[in-house]
Amino acid sequence: MKGVLFLAAWVWAGFGQAAEPDEPQGSVVRVRAAIQPFDQFRPWQKKAPYGLNGTGVVLPGGKVLVTAALVANRTEVGLEKPGSAEKCGAEVEAIDYEANLALLRPETREFLKGFQGLTLGPALRAGDTAEVWQLERNGELLRNQAEILTVGVGRYPNDEAGFLQYGVRVSLPKRDDSYTLPLIRQGQLVGMVMMYDRDSQEGTAIPGPMIERFLQDASDGKYEGFPTLGVSWTPLRDPNLREEVKAPKSGGILLTRIHPRGTAGRAGLQEGDVLLSVDGMKLDEDGNYRDSLYGPTAIGNLVRVRPTVGSKAKFLISRHGKEKELTGIYDRRARDEVAIPTLSFDTQPNYLLAGGLVFQQLTGAYLQEWGDKWTERAPQRLVELFSFQQEKRPDPDRKVVFLSQVLPAAINLGYQQYSGLVLEKVNGKEIRNLSQLAEVLDGSLEGDLIFEFMDDPGKLVLDTAEVKAKQDEIRKAYGIPESRKL
């Protein structure tokens, strides 16, 4: 959603070290992904395809690790052995767009036979060095020394809340297979480079412990993802604010919003509570806990990476000056159970045609389609509902169905300028999602078909019989294969 520079832009710089004779053989493969995203503005079709190439890490079990961004909206993923043209298709076994990791399984089991694979190495600290591996065209490894500048919680490309990440400085030459690159130390995998800025020669990498958690979760064949607390919070450094909320002498953060279905909400935490510790780890006024490895680290790592979905959560809070212990279960509901999902990769957007009116169910991906300035360019009501959905659409089961465009036809004359209108009712019946709209339209309606919207002009009316009679004609005129996708 935000302007993040992916590993797409590379520049020639520096020289790689020559491959050393003791380098572990059979540890990386080329990964070629054919990408074709759906067209959010024309949800019945896909956009022009393109290819992305990365360097995947072969794991001891014969599977391949890449970043999720490499294989998002894929139509096909292939593996290729370095130094030979031997190819094999691959399936995505587990993928996490928030954590930006994906696990691939070769379609042919024997394909990676003879590959040793890389084991996971220990976590790094600021000041450590490692290597970034790239593949030359001839299959040789190109190894560049990287310095770990920072270790801290930061934003991932498709996650606003933040995960642990390494800030790395490395000089990387331009190579084809660089959309995903492994970070290696002493022959072990310690991270995956996910973003790189060619001007500053700095990038960010997904740390080994994140990869470890991801692989553990995926190992039982049922991937659950990283839990989330479902809270908004603010630091409590200001002594006046501490006094006002009756916070104890030191430590703790102020909770300013709680998702009622999230981990914290269901454990009984409330807006205005001061969160003092989580699972026995004390929080300071800025929301940091003392990590045994990294020192002061943001709460994000404590509540998202350390616990797993389904594990127990323990909170110590101060409410109106009284300390209180609350317990709950870590889950992802604050992320998954929302009216308007932020992420939607790999799936075709929903839509429904009725009399040339195109209805869609709102997603973050639709808004993103308006470009970098989507908050200014997209219909303002949609931007509002998405950006402030905890206030405006607190009920996660009430999705936002909206008129995205009108395909001009004789029966919708006079309506063709309307778009971005949020649908509330059809013939008096409240619409809570696109499937329900389909049900209402398929029901025994006759006479006027009255669509009621949140905003001006309020109502648009069509004739039910005419809508049914013209449905196929309009669909065919615009070359749309299906009149709906629910």
Added chain:
Amino acid sequence: MNTVMVEVTSQVWDYRMPWNPGTISSGRGAGFIVAGKKIITNAHVISGARNITVQREADPRRYAAKVQYVAHDCDLAMLEVEDSAFFKGTTHLNLGGIPQLESVVSVYGFPIGGDRLSVTRGVVSRIDYNAYTHSGRESHLAIQIDAAINPGNSGGPVMQEDKVVGVAFQGFRGDVAQNVGYMIPTPVIRRFLKDVEDGKYDHYVDIAIRWMALENPAMRKYLGRPNDGRGVVVTDIFSEGSSDGYLRKGDVLLSIDGHPIESDGSVRLEGKPVQLEEIVERKFAGDEVKLEVWREEKMEAIRVPLKPADMFSMYEILYEPPPRYVLYGGLVFQPLTANLMAVLAGGADLRLKQKYTMFATDQIYREMPEPVILSGVLPDSSNVYLRGLAGQIVKEINGKKIRTLADVEPALAANGERTVIRFEGDSRPAVLKREEVDRATPRIMTQYGIGEVSRTELGDRRLAQGLARQEETK
């Protein structure tokens, strides 16, 4: 000649530092003499004027002039000159009508490139509604000509056969078009002259509805109208506006002051199709408009008394009134205005931007006639933790709802050791110790050169009244 040079020294308020008198600049425009020894020019030539002089071609002396009336909404102003010697030997210009398309007009003024009177000829190329950029809010009839209008032309007469047919006022925004100029046509000038006859200028009036063209047969059938190509349907009524209490959503408007309304919203005026709003444009506050309305399968005749649409004053760029503010311990509170949004520009957060853009359409003014913004935090040792809160919309202070700037000072005066300011959304509150604020305020005022702790008088600025507020106080 009756074209005069208008030289102006003006001061522009700084909404970043609303207590400052603002930056001083000077500029030049044109004007012309009309009946009654008055000078007509553009509002934007004299806005914020601290000193005005006028000069004629035939007379080297500069005469002091004063603004008698200013109408920012249609970019016109009337000046008076005390020294009657100025008018010696002059005759006034008369107003003509709307010139024909393709006819030739002459533009008089003092544009850049020299100091003497300049005359340019141009052809009338279009007569249509256009945005009047000076107020930022209004659209009125404007005439496009193919002569460039440059700074210094502004306020000058556009002549055809010895009559004024317009006032040159703006060029084309952006650099895609060349030799495109706009003039204010005489119906707008006449309206201005008539409006000020009573000694003051009132704003344009507005019917304050939204309507939809009635082209769709299914919609027509639903509303019980035959397919006769007539009428538009009312889709929204702005509360507190002219039509509030007179019209309803779903009403079909069939005629306005006896002019039949076509299904695209046009009416015929002097043989030419114009939008139905043009009928309202020519009226004044207190006038009525007669509507023929189809409501619940019956015809009704409804008279709507007209008044300005104050809910849209949010979008009006302000020139004369000094910016209003309240200072409290380094916290600067300002009402939301077009001027404030302009200085915040890209820096304003989404919540504030949406409050602004949706202020009228979402009828936010009913709850909050004038949203109050924490527009800045002047750094001081007493507010180190509050600086990140700049740009937030104030919801309540010490438990009192804040609906206009006038609510701020009384709410701050509440008793208690601490002042708690809450904002819209999920931002943290600002908490200040009264004692500390009392100590910090004189220090901050000295440090930042602030003379007054607040400026809250509304002057003649009109706000939406806020029905909810009235109901509550009743």
